[in-house]
Amino acid sequence: MEQRVLTNKKEFSAKSFILQWEWLLVALIVSVFVMNANLSEYFLDYDNLRDATMGFLDKAFIVLPMVFIIMMGDIDISVASIVALSSVVMGDLYNHGVPMPLAMAISLAVGTLCGWINGMLIVRYKELSAVIVTLATMTIYRGIAYILLKDQSVGKFPSWFKFLGWDYVGTIPFILIAFAVFAIGFWFLLHKTPFGRRVYAIGNNPTAARYSGVRVDRIKIVVFTLAGFMSAVTALFLTSRMGSTRPNIATGYELEVITMVVLGGISTAGGKGRMLGAILAVFLIGFLRYGLGLVNVSAQMMLIIIGGLLIVSVAIPQLKGRFAFKRKA
Secondary structure, three states: OOOOOOOOOOOOOOHHOOOOOOOOHHHHHHHHHHHHHHHOOOOEEEEEEEEHHHHHHHHHHHHHHHHHHOOOOOOOOOHHHHHHHHHHHHHHHOOOOHHHHHHHHHHHHHHHEEEEHHHHHHHOOOOOHHHHHHHHHHHHHHHHHHHOOOOEEEEEEHHHHHHHOOOOOOOOEEEHHHHHHHHHHHHHHHOOHHHHHHHHHHHHHHHHHOOOOHHHHHHHHHHHHHHHHHHHHHHHHHHHHHHEEEOOOOOOOOHHHHHHHHHOOOOOOOOOOHEEEEEEHHHHHHHHHHHHOOOOOOOOHHHHHHHHHHHHHHHHHHHHHHHHHHHOO
């Protein structure tokens, strides 16, 4: 009697491997390097490239949990306000005599609490979409930051605090090392754990996931809480880099973060995408901005270029789907 062996492993396909979204991002990064190298002789300088990462990696910490949120079919537009509130709380506490390490710990706790509140509201009031809930909390968190500091700024932090945003471990920026550690952790959580598989299941069909025994509400609360925590981590690095804080910091970060995630191939419908794509998109947009900045391209033109990339990233999967449908027909 012939014995059958069941396996869930797919056979390797060279075509599928080459057509992965991440390869397109790699090609775009190479194109950005070639274009910027021709536009400016200073672009390929190693020290400049290394130091450029300090200018865009602070917001990249929020990209990691945002992958999970969008993967579930949700969105969080309050993350920039959480950054501002966490930073303002830390600065205000230090200004009132609280030791800096304790102020930093409280800042992380505040960001985590804000994320937890978002998650609790979303699962408690299911008739409200995540965008409505986080739109409300975005206004509330930023408003609290303005109540604490009004239009003032606080700074004069301890000299050692600048290590987070400006110093190196050997020749590598500390912020790059910290991001790499967090990125590996979030990649492992999404792709190598049951928690990550449940996030994919929720994104594909939350109702089916719920009836399959997945604790959808609990997972959503955990993910939004992680987003709050990572927003507070961003607050630490951003405040260190700026040397001061005020209520309007990180304005617009939420849109940049969402752009990076979507450009990284994470489906806004949920259930599709990989962490690597979002990480590549961080460096694609970061180095694109850096290179265009060297030749004094205006911020408005940069927004147009990045917006065009975003439209292309959304359109290509749709065109691929239509082309495949026509071939089958």
